[in-house]
Amino acid sequence: MSDTSKIVRTVALLGRKEGMTFQEFDDYWRDVHGPLAAKLPGVVRYIQRHVVPDPTTGEPDNGFGIDGLVILDYESAEAQEACWASEVGQEALADVPNFLGEHYVITLKDHVVTGDDFY
Numbered sequence: 001m002s003d004t005s006k007i008v009r010t011v012a013l014l015g016r017k018e019g020m021t022f023q024e025f026d027d028y029w030r031d032v033h034g035p036l037a038a039k040l041p042g043v044v045r046y047i048q049r050h051v052v053p054d055p056t057t058g059e060p061d062n063g064f065g066i067d068g069l070v071i072l073d074y075e076s077a078e079a080q081e082a083c084w085a086s087e088v089g090q091e092a093l094a095d096v097p098n099f100l101g102e103h104y105v106i107t108l109k110d111h112v113v114t115g116d117d118f119y
Contacts, residue, residue, distance in 0.1 A: 006076035007044070008107060014068040015102040022059050025067050026050055028099040036095060039088045040072075042079030047071040065102065 016025035034048060049069040054061040074080040083089045096103075 008074045008077050008080050009110065010072045010074075010080075010105055010107050012070045012072075012103055012105040013064075013066050014070060014100055015065045016067045017097065017099055017101040020099065020101075022051075022053055022067060025099055029068060033092070033095055033099060036088070037070075037072075037092050040083050040092060041086050041088060042075050042083040043072055044075055045071070045073035 014029075016022065020028075029048065030050070037043075038046060040046070047070065049071070051060040051062065051066065051068055053059050060067055074083060084093065
């Protein structure tokens with residue numbers, strides 16, 4: 001990662017697949033999909049943001065159907081494209097139906113207002 005101006009950041013809003021409990025989703029994402037996604041080539045940062053469930057129900061109480069967020073930073077747009085075309089990328093994509101239902105991926109550009117940037 002030499003030229004930080006080329007970094008591409010994506011955020012995905014995740015909803016679990018139908019019929020899966022929140023705990024099953026959370027465990028699978030952390031313990032099965034996470035280690036697989038950690039091997040993605042061209043990714044310089046991978047963060048899972050796990051929703052803290054309501055302690056009385058064990059379910060997220062956010063009204064949006066969001067069970068988690070994932071942030072992926074790639075070396076560049078070319079690295080992002082190559083990542084998903086790779087064998088590991090295809091394996092990670094093939095794993096998605098095992099735990100995800102509705103999900104949305106967006107590309108972001110940071111504008112740091114206070115604090116240090118990561119790069």
